[in-house]
Amino acid sequence: MSDTPRVVEAGLRSYQCAYEGYCESPFSLGQIVAVREGPWPILGVVADAASGPEDPTRPLQARGGAGQTAADVMAANPEIRLLLRTHVTVVACGYVEGETVRALLPPTPPPLLARVEQATTAETVRLASDGAFIALLVRSPLCDDSVIAAAIRSAARAFEAGSRDFTVRAGKELARLLKAEPSRLTNIIRGVAV
């Protein structure tokens, strides 16, 4: 079974990707990911991840005896893992055109069934360095304060020694975008500072 998720629903502003089966460690909240198939690589931020039965008419029953871990229950019921799927929701926040990374919506959605991979450090730095990608996240209904804070933390790690400078730039960008929403700004900054 492949551990690379693929695009299963595609839009300009967001897309869904799914693992072939149940993935206990999917892309993490705020992680910056890339679809490199199609006319231009598309960069995005993980806004949500969910696991459950592939067939919504067959809900997962909470089985397992006292003291059994999830791994024990899975081993005792070998069919279950094959009937589960993990989906990840990604909000688009940039695309690559030639040598330039643009913090804008991509002109077209990512191709269905394209592989979704972790963005490289270089891609992340080029996307995030001026903080402009945050505007797309702030405007997206799929991104609550936690997603934006996690995305900034995730991007900051790519800057290594320059992560503090990046975080300050991101904070200034947030202050500009959210000057009318001080409580939201406070929430996000608290989330970044974790």
Added chain:
Amino acid sequence: MTLRMEQMAASVPAFVERYREQLEALEAGLRAAGGALARWSDDPTSGDERIRAAMAESPQPYATSFGEPPGTAIDVPPFAPVTVVAADGSSIEPDRFAAVSCFVINTGSVVLPYGLGGEPVLESRALLGPQDVIESSGEDEGADDLGPAGWAVNLRRDVRELETAAGLASRRVEHGDVVVLVDGTLFPWDLDSRQVPERVRRELKERTQDALDLLAVQGEGLSLGAYISGSRSSEVVTSLRVLAGDSTTAWPHADGHLFRTLLGDGQRSALFRAQSERVGRVEAMFTAPHQVCFFYLRVGDDVARVEVPHWATAQSRVARLHATLVDQCLRCGGYPRALQEAHEQAVISAGDRLQFSRLLESEARRQGLHAPANSKQMSKRRRAL
């Protein structure tokens, strides 16, 4: 709503009451059948002789004992690590209003290892047929001109289920014990159907024999059971009526009715040997080791009939099958988990059927084929006032 519920509602209470009265009237028959079963257990040989004598004068299906006292109730043995293999099928029957008449058989299969090596598998494989769309061999007994009615979709589906299970099981014995489950009867009974062209029956009989042979050569580590939930078979109660010499008492119509009163939860009955003209006719097509034996298994309120080929009736094999079936049923609300999942893999939803129909129609149109106009069908589709 075209079914007048107020009319139904008026009739239902009396109908249910009559049914309940009939069931109550069977109590005496159940007691008499239980007594006959006990006497048969005391002397199985002479009981079997009397049943065989009755068979000579009646086409009804009977059962004889098979190495275990017929009235025995056997507790579930301990469950041990095993790989459970199961297959089930679903089909799209030929549509006589379609531009291209064809059938689809979708075979679902599962491999579930419990405490043994090997990966679990859930899969389905679809087949579009028949291979020769306009079949005609000219050598048959008149059934070849049946067209789609003679394509034997159900029979083909049954045979593919057995073949699929046999193939999967043969690749799993290296990991340890295997229990193979199929849904329904062990033999595809349509093998003797006059509705099916002789050459089709011949080919499918050969394939059935090959699949059974493949299972039989896997050794003592493999058990095989054909599982029939809520069976309406009546061989045992028919035999007991002969032994009781009672033709007046209201007699139970199904073996399951009797064994529900005799078996505790998880217990199985003794093994029986199926005996009837039709059983004999179909069995005669196969080599002797594949003859059908069966037992009844109670899990919860359900009494299932489990058919087993003669070669798989060794005590260790039946014990493994018994323990695995009870374990499987406990995992899935009273029905074997592996069969449930094989069914889920096989089932063709209404949406899938529609999608296939559109695919076929679109391809037929692309190639210049059109369905012959059929007024009744058109009228059903239109439905406008």
